[in-house]
Amino acid sequence: MIRLIKNYLLDKLLVNRFFLAKQKNEITEYSRQLSEAEKILIILPVIHQNVQLINNFKSNLANAFPKSSISTFGITSLRKSDMNWLGVPGKEYLNRIREEDFDLLIDLNEDQDRVCTYLSALSNAPLRIHFSEGKFDKIYNLQIRTDINASLNTKIQTLTNYLIKFSKIEKIML
Numbered sequence: 001m002i003r004l005i006k007n008y009l010l011d012k013l014l015v016n017r018f019f020l021a022k023q024k025n026e027i028t029e030y031s032r033q034l035s036e037a038e039k040i041l042i043i044l045p046v047i048h049q050n051v052q053l054i055n056n057f058k059s060n061l062a063n064a065f066p067k068s069s070i071s072t073f074g075i076t077s078l079r080k081s082d083m084n085w086l087g088v089p090g091k092e093y094l095n096r097i098r099e100e101d102f103d104l105l106i107d108l109n110e111d112q113d114r115v116c117t118y119l120s121a122l123s124n125a126p127l128r129i130h131f132s133e134g135k136f137d138k139i140y141n142l143q144i145r146t147d148i149n150a151s152l153n154t155k156i157q158t159l160t161n162y163l164i165k166f167s168k169i170e171k172i173m174l
Helices: 002-020 030-035 051-064 091-099 114-121 152-173
Strands: 039-043 069-073 104-107 127-130
Touching: 002 114, 030 127, 030 152, 039 051, 039 114, 051 069, 051 152, 104 114, 114 127
Parallel strands: 039 069, 039 104, 104 127
Antiparallel strands: none
């Protein structure tokens, strides 16, 4: 019963928090923001955690963005002391994420996870990318669409190809 109440309250909190989130009405130059990205945060998939796949993705990103530092966040790394009673990152944890000043956040979840979406929304990263469609799409400002039946490997490869192409466009234009 308590779990049902917590889930209900968490859903209401997320919907309200995301609704009240400051919407920027700026035109975003994705290629410029990608080419200037110095700090990248990858949110690891909650369900499918193929270590080799993630390592390959990080390696490809490191090659595409050689001047960037890449960090990862896995929901399993959250300790109880990092979360509030609803089970989402608490104020102190969010402040630590914000202090990192990530330029780019990439959510690799195939389905929008509430905790990962919450972290994405409150991270202050100016460019937030995902490839899963859901009710929290407005939190992300770039969605890489792939075949819904494609494997996670295929989705990540498509994402990688787009990121490399977008980042090269700006370099060519300079």
